[in-house]
Amino acid sequence: xxTYAITLLMLIGTSLGIKAQTPADSSxxxxxxxxxxxxxxxxxxxxxxxxxxxxxxxxxxxxKVKVSINSNSVVYEILTDKDNVRIGExxxxxxxxxxxxxAYKDEDDEECSSMxxxxxxxxxxxxxxxxxxxxxxxxxxSTALGDLELDYGKSINVQLHLxxxxxxxxxxxxxxxxxxxxxxxxxxxxxxxxxTPNAGYVTPVPTEDPAKKSKLSDTYLKLPVLLxxxxxxxxxxxxxxxxxxxxxxxxxxxxTKVKTDTEKKIKAKDDFNLSKIRYGVSxxxxxxxxxxxxxxxxxxxxxxxxxxxxxxxxxGISIIGF
Numbered sequence: 627x628x629t630y631a632i633t634l635l636m637l638i639g640t641s642l643g644i645k646a647q648t649p650a651d652s653s654x655x656x657x658x659x660x661x662x663x664x665x666x667x668x669x670x671x672x673x674x675x676x677x678x679x680x681x682x683x684x685x686x687x688x689x690k691v692k693v694s695i696n697s698n699s700v701v702y703e704i705l706t707d708k709d710n711v712r713i714g715e716x717x718x719x720x721x722x723x724x725x726x727x728x729a730y731k732d733e734d735d736e737e738c739s740s741m742x743x744x745x746x747x748x749x750x751x752x753x754x755x756x757x758x759x760x761x762x763x764x765x766x767x768s769t770a771l772g773d774l775e776l777d778y779g780k781s782i783n784v785q786l787h788l789x790x791x792x793x794x795x796x797x798x799x800x801x802x803x804x805x806x807x808x809x810x811x812x813x814x815x816x817x818x819x820x821x822t823p824n825a826g827y828v829t830p831v832p833t834e835d836p837a838k839k840s841k842l843s844d845t846y847l848k849l850p851v852l853l854x855x856x857x858x859x860x861x862x863x864x865x866x867x868x869x870x871x872x873x874x875x876x877x878x879x880x881x882t883k884v885k886t887d888t889e890k891k892i893k894a895k896d897d898f899n900l901s902k903i904r905y906g907v908s909x910x911x912x913x914x915x916x917x918x919x920x921x922x923x924x925x926x927x928x929x930x931x932x933x934x935x936x937x938x939x940x941x942g943i944s945i946i947g948f
Contacts, residue, residue: 741859743794747948750790752919754942756783756811758927761935773819773830774934780814780839783940785919790948798859803869803948807848809921811940814841820882823896828933835886842882844900848875850908867917869910877902899932901925910944917944 852871
């Protein structure tokens with residue numbers, strides 16, 4: 627290994643003239659222009675003059691090669707016949723370690739190849755808040771629909787992912803994610819109102835008695851499809867996550883529920899003119915175990931012409947993530 631380093635140095639210095647330094651205990655004189663090898667305990671040392679430049683090459687028992695030019699030193703862990711060696715503008719020897727980089731690449735390839743190209747998880751859970759925007763993109767309903775104002779602190783969204791799969795696309799950094807999700811939305815009204823079943827148009831009406839709580843609940847069965855990026859797929863606990871995509875869902879249940887001050891409970895089941903199909907965009911972002919999700923519908927909350935122009939959304943955190 628050291629011999630190869632010296633050979634390279636001698637070839638580099640051919641046009642400059644090579645003169646080997648003669649140590650006191652060497653049998654070769656300084657004037658015979660031959661390279662001298664000096665064996666010391668636990669290391670081999672060679673000193674070469676290339677013009678006015680002094681080069682010292684040392685190889686210890688561990689295989690490390692040290693190249694010292696004048697007073698500047700650079701330590702190289704490995705020097706092989708596949709490394710590129712050249713002299714830089716500042717006179718230092720530069721070694722491009724192609725073999726070592728390939729070794730790291732091969733190691734990374736081996737780690738990625740050991741990971742499953744398709745990974746499946748079941749029963750994951752997200753929790754946050756849900757709400758809706760009016761036709762102007764504002765959270766508060768328009769004046770005419772002021773009775774539909776929500777108590778966002780109690781409007782809870784729950785996403786139960788029955789299963790989710792992640793399909794490797796590019797070295798596990800880029801993946802395709804899809805699954806099946808039950809999306810539970812609870813719209814908690816801030817006023818004592820409720821909705822009437824079998825109405826031609828959604829209109830809030832006052833509750834019979836003062837209400838402790840009144841809400842509209844709906845449940846959609848959704849199919850989300852997202853592109854997922856992982857910065858560190860081998861160690862997800864130290865990985866930055868980013869996912870974006872779309873979803874489509876079908877309404878499977880809905881009801882209103884009122885609980886009065888007298889503990890009376892009134893529950894009515896109906897579709898309340900909710901859109902039978904809901905579709906939109908979805909995204910997630912996070913690091914390690916912490917992830918934030920958001921969903922935004924691209925169609926209205928209610929069927930066109932049968933209810934106010936409101937657009938539902940939800941945002942929260944993943945309790946049990948992928």
